[in-house]
Amino acid sequence: QKEVEQDPGPLSVPEGAIVSLNCTYSNSAFQYFMWYRQYSRKGPELLMYTYSSGNKEDGRFTAQVDKSSKYISLFIRDSQPSDSATYLCAMIEAGNNRKLIWGLGTSLAVNP
Amino acid sequence: GAVVSQHPSWVICKSGTSVKIECRSLDFQATTMFWYRQFPKQSLMLMATSNEGSKATYEQGVEKDKFLINHASLTLSTLTVTSAHPEDSSFYICSAQTHLGVRQETQYFGPGTRLLVL
Numbered sequence: 001q002k003e004v005e006q007d008p009g010p011l012s013v014p015e016g017a018i019v020s021l022n023c024t025y026s027n028s029a030f031q032y033f034m035w036y037r038q039y040s041r042k043g044p045e046l047l048m049y050t051y052s053s054g055n056k057e058d059g060r061f062t063a064q065v066d067k068s069s070k071y072i073s074l075f076i077r078d079s080q081p082s083d084s085a086t087y088l089c090a091m092i093e094a095g096n097n098r099k100l101i102w103g104l105g106t107s108l109a110v111n112p
Numbered sequence: 113g114a115v116v117s118q119h120p121s122w123v124i125c126k127s128g129t130s131v132k133i134e135c136r137s138l139d140f141q142a143t144t145m146f147w148y149r150q151f152p153k154q155s156l157m158l159m160a161t162s163n164e165g166s167k168a169t170y171e172q173g174v175e176k177d178k179f180l181i182n183h184a185s186l187t188l189s190t191l192t193v194t195s196a197h198p199e200d201s202s203f204y205i206c207s208a209q210t211h212l213g214v215r216q217e218t219q220y221f222g223p224g225t226r227l228l229v230l
Contacts, residue, residue: 034218043118043205043221044156088155090219099146100219102155 003027006089006103015112019076023089023103026070030101031094033065035074038086038105047087048074079110115139116208118222125196126230132192133225135206141186142208146219147179150203162189196229203227 006023013019021035032051036044048063050056050072056063064073072091076083089103115138125131135145144163148156160176162168162183170176180192189208193200203226207219 036221041203041224041226043116043207043224046114046218046220049218099158099161104155 003101004089004091004103007106008104010107010109012109012111013079015079015081015110017079017110019079019083019108019110021074021076021087021089021106021108023072024070025072025091025101027091027093027101028067028070029093030091032092033063033072034090034092034100035061035063036088036090038088040085044088081110081112084109114218114220116142116206116220116222118206118225120225121223122226122228124228124230127197128195130192130194131196131227132190133204133206133227135189135191135208135222137187137208137210137220140208140210140220142189142210143186144209145183145189146207146209147181147189147191148205148207150205150224156205159191193227196227198229201227201229 004025035048037047038044050063050065053065053067060077062075086105086107088105090100117136119134146161147159149159150156158171159174160168160170160181162181164183164186168181178194183189203224205224207221209219
């Protein structure tokens with residue numbers, strides 16, 4: 001079993017839809033959780049960064065962490081065609097280990 | 113803030129030649145830099161971690177003599193693919209991390225370098 005599981009999709013939604021992206025993990029030592037967006041042939045771009053259970057909102061994006069269930073989500077409201085990209089979750093253990101553990105990424109297409 | 117650049121953005125080379133890729137943190141000091149490789153439709157695969165002024169730590173299965181990493185300053189790391197072969201063709205991405213501030217664990221990524229070895 002991988003440490004981080006993420007459905008690769010692809011996920012296709014109409015413009016304006018609410019998108020829900022999810023990752024589950026098995027390592028209870030993960031303390032920091034990130035969502036990155038990657039456009040084709042580009043490096044990942046940090047979208048959200050959280051380190052505690054609960055919700056964090058930034059514009060149309062909401063990150064949710066449930067440490068008891070080892071489950072994180074990213075919600076995108078009022079999705080736009082420009083949101084079409086691959087979304088990767090990533091996690092880090094507390095302490096000196098600074099390696100990101102990645103999900104496979106979910107490919108999202110928002111259709112106009 | 114937190115901008116990372118890579119150069120070149122793409123390179124085509126002949127088999128057997130060496131290619132150097134630069135990664136720079138433009139507006140912050142990167143105490144740690146990471147090098148990743150990404151194949152089409154796959155997630156990022158960590159190749160090595162480098163701390164400024166010390167030798168890089170390579171992941172299992174990554175040949176340190178083939179992928180030379182130098183992190184001589186707090187804003188620059190280089191990856192040299194030596195004696196490149198077609199199977200080394202991939203998308204190489206660096207990231208930079210600072211040990212200062214609130215977001216110490218956050219990695220900021222460069223735009224990537226696409227390498228094609230003929």
